[in-house]
Amino acid sequence: MSSTTYFSAPGGLPGQAELLSSKAIFTTAYAVIPRTVMTDIVTSVLPHWTGTRAWILSRPLTGFSETFSQYLMEVAPNGGSDRPEPDKRAQAVLFVVDGELTVELDGATHALRAGSFAYIPPAQAWRLHNPGSVPAKFHWFRKVFQVVEGLDKPEAIFTHESEHSISPMPDTDGRWGTTRFIDPADVRYDMHVNIVTFEPGGTIPFMETHVMEHGLYVLEGKAVYRLNGDWVEVEAGDYMWLRAFCPQACYAGGPGRFRYLLYKDVNRHTALW
Template sequence: MMKRSYATPPGGLPPQSDSPTARTGQARFTEAWAVIPRNTMRDIVTSALPYWDDARAWIIARPLSGFAETFAQYIVELAPGGGSEWPEPDPEAEGVIFMVDGAMTLSLGDDDFVLEPGSIAYLPPGARYTLHNHAGPEARFHWIRKAYEPVDGLPVPDFFISHDDDVDPIEMPETDGRWATTRFVDPEDMRHDMHVNIVTIQPGGVIPFAETHVMEHGLYVLEGRGVYYLNGEWVEVEAGDFMWLRAFCPQACYAVGDRPFRYLLYKDVNRHPKLRLR
């Protein structure tokens, strides 16, 4: 299995000699997009969660007026021995876990699964599972949660576990492999109302037009560097940075540097738009 390196929050606290106008100054929150740089993910902005032991979370997206509407995204850190017997409090929520550092045991029914960097797990609504770090050093993972939207006649998706290295990226047409997407779910499977993919853009590769579409996005840069076009502005991003894009926010990008630009991508899919606001 290929060994990959995935970005994680730095934690800690910058020294007093650091300038707040450095990379931290690139943190942006607008009506159509937001950028939360890696350097802002420090100890003092973590959250504690009920029924989680020896754990903390950077909550980088949550349903909020003028921000994310369809999902919440966490980066969870479990200390050795940490975990939860009741991680998901909402019986209508589905979840995706993507492991980026250390190892963790996911238990579902009578089965135990060890998640290592690159492992991804889909957890359907109502799944009763536990998470524990039995392996030693800190375990870090992304946890994406969404209220599942059922459709009459369609069953709820099944639980599954996969890995970044086990799924062949699909090249986008006419790109010579410079732009590819690792899809963990069949796009034609209408049971799923969200996709969590990995997009890889090779050095010099581009998304050559301003995508403007109905899906909301959460993008966490796992590796490399890129320049992203966001609703009229170009923003430099690198491993460990997070972006949120509102539905219809124009977007394009190009990779810079000498290594692939890879990001974990959330989007809501396969459902009619809601015609009534709550």
């Protein structure tokens, strides 16, 4: 088994002599935000957070993300928030890629480290702080929870990638699999955030076209991704947004594993406008 790594080095400033060309692209079907453009000058600061900056990778916007926002957060030692979420409709998934964090929820304190996953239901007060001596970095997914009459409210989850095995895709000899933090059969949850892993040579051998919207952040390795009608090379630290029904496929060329953090909306009827 290969060692586990999580890319966690955004920031810095580009040199004034660098070329302007980039694989960054924004289309009506997909967007690619490469790690080279996630610099210090595109960060945001947020109300009621201290010692913290955020790279906002996606947000609800006409012609862009429709169901979620995704932030890459950097919290300095002793930084954090006692009031992180301003919207009581919002649920959260946190995935730590570097450093240490504590999350307080329902009177309990949970220690998180690289590879930790947390699901926080809507309308719950929580706190997050960095007790360590180095900056901590984590992905924060925010989504308005879709209430369904007769379904119980989903429960909080605190776990770690090491506690979950990779579920291989059928007929792939283990070259392609998914680490699932939420039971896919539990319809109380209306979103999933998984880790997808490809061994070198692993491939999505057909053009997936489906109703789920995606956010993909590459944690490790490199690959060639087919997005709508285009082939795009991606590597650790790159981010992709895929609109619902955007055709997609992938080929992991190696030399190491290719892994990404994947968001998708699930388990709900489509809205009728």
